[in-house]
Ligand SMILES: Cc1cc2nc3c(=O)[nH]c(=O)nc-3n(C[C@H](O)[C@H](O)[C@H](O)COP(=O)(O)OP(=O)(O)OC[C@H]3O[C@@H](n4cnc5c(N)ncnc54)[C@H](O)[C@@H]3O)c2cc1C
C-alpha cells in the first residue's frame with residue numbers, strides 16, 4: 001500500500017517537520033507520495049521531489065491552498081487520500097488543523113502525534129501529558145496520523161528524484177478566508193529545530209528580562225522558549241510556549257530558567273538529551289528531571305553564564 | 310450597551326445560540342500512573358474535573374452572551390452519569406441548559422464528533438465552541454471532525470473570537486505566531502489557553518444552576534451507532550529520567566556541559 005504525506009512548506013521549500021514525517025512513512029513501509037498544496041509552489045514541489053525516499057510528488061497549485069486553510073485542505077486531502085493506505089501529516093498547528101477534518105470526511109478515526117511505528121497498523125503515542133505511552137492499533141481502512149517530529153530522525157532533503165504530477169483543485173466552498181497574520185520575527189533558530197533551547201518562566205518577571213536569555217542564546221546559537229506562565233503574563237508571544245499544549249522540543253541541550261517544572265511543561269521538553277535547570281528554589285520539581293541543577297538567583301547566574309560560555 | 314445592541318441588530322435580530330462541548334477528565338494537577346498490568350492508566354479514586362480547555366470554551370460563550378451577541382448557551386457532555394457534575398459547573402458559570410449524552414463506553418473522537426453532529430442538527434446553534442484538546446487523550450481532533458461532518462468552517466486554537474453579523478473572526482495561535490481567519494456562521498471554534506481566563510462560579514450561581522434544565526439522552530436516542538476502530542494494545546510508563554546532580558556554581562556548570570555532557 002502507498003502512503004500519502006502532506007508536506008508543510010512556505011511555497012519555496014519544504015520544512016523540517018516534513019522530513020521527520022517522511023521518515024515515519026518509511027518506517028511504515030511502502031511507496032511515499034508527497035502532496036504539496038499551495039499557491040505558486042513550484043519550487044516547493046521541486047524541493048519535495050528531492051526528498052530522500054519519495055516516489056511521487058503531487059502538486060495542487062491554486063489560490064484555494066495559499067494559506068492551507070483547513071476547509072480547503074481537508075477536502076483536498078480526503079479526495080486524494082482515498083487511494084492510499086495511510087495519510088500522514090506533521091503534528092504542527094497546520095497538520096493538526098486539517099488532518100482530523102480530512103479523516104472525518106473519509107469516515108475514519110485518526111491517531112494524533114505518533115512517536116513510533118510498531119507495525120503498519122500499530123503506533124505509539126503519548127497520552128496524559130506524556131505521563132503514559134499508549135500503543136494503539138487501528139482497523140481503519142485508511143490509517144490517518146499526525147507525526148511528532150521528535151519521534152523520528154529526519155530523512156535527507158536531498159538525493160531523491162521523484163516524479164511530479166499536477167492535481168487539480170477542489171472547488172472552494174468559500175466559508176473561510178484568511179484575514180491577517182502576526183508572525184514572530186526572529187533571527188534565532190526555530191524552536192523545534194534548534195540543538196540548544198533556553199527557556200524562561202515566570203521567574204523572569206517581565207519581557208525585558210528575556211533580553212538576558214536572548215543574549216545568551218545568540219552566543220550559543222540557541223533558540224529561546226518559554227513556559228505557559230511566561231506567555232500568559234505577556235512576557236513573550238505564544239509561539240514560544242513549550243509543553244503539552246505548546247511546542248514539543250528535544251534538543252541536545254535544554255536550559256530551563258525560572259521554570260518550576262509542571263507536568264504540562266515537562267511534556268514538551270523531557271526528551272531533551274541534556275537538561276539544565278536554574279532555579280532559586282531547590283525543591284522545584286524541574287530538578288527531578290535535570291541532569292545539572294543550579295540552585296541560584298537567575299538574575300546573577302544568567303549574566304555570569306553568558307560571560308563564561 | 311450601544312455596541313451590544315448593534316451586534317444583535319447585525320445578526321438580523323435573530324437569536325444566537327451557542328453550543329459548548331465539555332468533557333469530564335482527570336484533574337490537571339494529578340500525575341496519572343500506569344496500571345501494573347499495562348492495560349491502561351489507573352483512574353481509580355483520581356480527582357476528576359472539567360477539561361481546562363472546555364472551561365475556557367464555556368467562559369467564552371458566557372462572555373458572548375454578556376456582550377449581547379449570544380442569546381442562549383447550551384452545554385453538552387458525552388460520558389458517564391457523573392459527567393452531570395461538569396454540566397452543572399457549566400450552568401453555574403452561566404450556561405442556560407445542559408444535555409448529557411450518557412454512555413459508559415470510552416468513545417473515539419469520530420464517534421464523539423458524530424454524537425455532537427446529531428446534537429447540532431437538533432439544536433441548530435450558530436456557533437459551536439469546543440476545547441482544542443482533551444488533557445487525557447491529548448487528541449486535538451473533535452472540533453475539526455465536527456467541522457467536517459457539519460460542513461461548517463473551523464477556527465481552531467482560538468485566542469480571540471469576534472462575531473460580526475453573519476461572520477466570526479477567529480485569531481488562532483499557530484506555530485509561527487497568530488493568524489486571523491474569517492468564517493461564515495454557523496461555525497466551529499476550539500479554544501486555546503489565551504482565549505480568556507475562566508471565572509469561578511459563585512455560590513448563588515451554583516445554587517441557581519441546580520434548577521437549570523439538564524436533559525439526559527442516549528446515543529441510540531440520537532441515532533448514532535457507536536463503533537470502535539482503535540484498540541489500546543498496551544499502556545506503558547514513559548522512559549523515566551532520573552535526577553542528575555546539583556552543581557555548586559556557574560563555573561562548575563560550564564565545565565560539566567563542556568567536558569562531561571559535551572554539549573557546549
Ligand atoms: C490545560 C493546561 C495546559 C498547559 N499547558 C502548558 C504548556 O504547554 N506549557 C507550560 O509550560 N505550561 C502549561 N501549563 C501550565 C503549567 O501547569 C504551569 O502552570 C506552568 O508551566 C508554570 O510556569 P512556570 O514554571 O514558569 O511558573 P511557576 O510555576 O510560577 O514557576 C516559576 C519558577 O521560577 C522560580 N524563580 C522565581 N524567581 C527566580 C529567580 N530570581 N531565580 C531563579 N528562579 C526563580 C521559582 O522558584 C519557580 O520555581 C498548562 C496548564 C494547563 C491547565
Ligand SMILES: Nc1ncnc2c1ncn2[C@@H]1O[C@H](COP(=O)(O)O)[C@@H](O)[C@H]1O
Nearest residue numbers: 330331387439440442443448449450451
Ligand atoms: N466526551 C466528550 N463530551 C463532550 N465534549 C467532548 C468529549 N470529547 C471531546 N469533547 C470536546 O472536544 C474537545 C477536544 O477533544 P479531543 O479531540 O478529545 O482532544 C474537548 O475539549 C471537548 O470540547
